[in-house]
Amino acid sequence: MRTPKAVPVVLRRRGPSMEVLVFTHPEAGTQIVKGTVEPGESVSQAACRELAEESGIAGSSCARDLGTWEECPRGQVWHFREMEISRELPDSWSHFTTDGGGHWFQFWWHPLDLPAPATCHFVFVGALGFLRAQLASLSSTPEHGRIAGAA
Numbered sequence: 001m002r003t004p005k006a007v008p009v010v011l012r013r014r015g016p017s018m019e020v021l022v023f024t025h026p027e028a029g030t031q032i033v034k035g036t037v038e039p040g041e042s043v044s045q046a047a048c049r050e051l052a053e054e055s056g057i058a059g060s061s062c063a064r065d066l067g068t069w070e071e072c073p074r075g076q077v078w079h080f081r082e083m084e085i086s087r088e089l090p091d092s093w094s095h096f097t098t099d100g101g102g103h104w105f106q107f108w109w110h111p112l113d114l115p116a117p118a119t120c121h122f123v124f125v126g127a128l129g130f131l132r133a134q135l136a137s138l139s140s141t142p143e144h145g146r147i148a149g150a151a
Contacts, residue, residue, distance in 0.1 A: 002075055002076055002077045003036060003075055003076045003077070004036070004037040004043065004046075004076075004077055004079060005034050005035065005036060005037065005072070005076050005077065005078045005079065006034065006035060006036075006037050006043050006044075006046035006047040006049075006050055006079055006081065007032060007033065007034040007047070007069075007078050007079060007080045007081065007127070008033050008034075008047035008048065008050055008051040008060065008062075008081055008083045009021075009032070009066060009080055009081060009082050009083060009131060010033075010051070010057070010060075010083050010085060010089070011082065012089070012109060014109070014111075017111040017112070017113055018111070018112045018113070018135070019109035019110060019111050019112065020032065020109070020110055020112055020128070020131065021033070021055070021089070021107060021108075021109060021110075022107070022108060022109070022110045022117070023054070023055070023095075023105040023106060023107045023108070024105065024106040024108075024119065025103065025105060026103055026104065026105075027103070028121060029119040029120055029121045029124075030110075030116070030117045030119045030120040030121070030124065031120070031121065031124050032124060032127060032128070032131075033050055033051055033054045033055060034050065034078060034127075035049075035050035035053070035054070035099075037079070043079040043081060044061075044062040044081060047060075047062055047079075047081040047083065048060050048061065048062065048083075051083060053097055053098075053099065054095070054097050054099065054105060055095050055105070055107055056093075056095040057083075057085060057089070059086060060083045060084060060085050060086075061083070061084045062081045062082070062083060062084070063081075063082045063083060063084040064081070064082045064138075065079075065080075065081060065082075066080035066081060066082050066131065066134045066135070066138065067080055067130070067134045068080070069126075069127065069130045071126065071130070072123065072126070072127065073123055078127065078130075080130070080131060080134065091108070091109065092106065092107060092108040092109075093106075093107050094106050094107070095107060110128075112128070112131070112132055112135070116128045116129075
């Protein structure tokens, strides 16, 4: 059986550009938030929990299903969920997580129309490609209110 992973996706629009929340892991480069769906937990519950644990963003909810990535690392299946955040998020921040023995994660926004950052692990390059394709196929503009900082 493959391990289900929840991928909470936080988006915002800045001018003509759609941006996705990413972070720099001190030992593993640029990533998007993701984590294991625990037994008895729904993908949506896991997405909210992982977003809070890894970024400090509490009180989020799942706005819509962005699809399931089957081409991810062997033994895993990644479930992407667009998250609704009730407040505008800063351009960057740091958050200490206890995951993996404790790390400071540096959060920032990456424009989706640009290639993945050079510091991005190849698995996350693929995940960003999947996300771009899913957003393009679902709609060119997510509904107002889901995007952090939407006007």
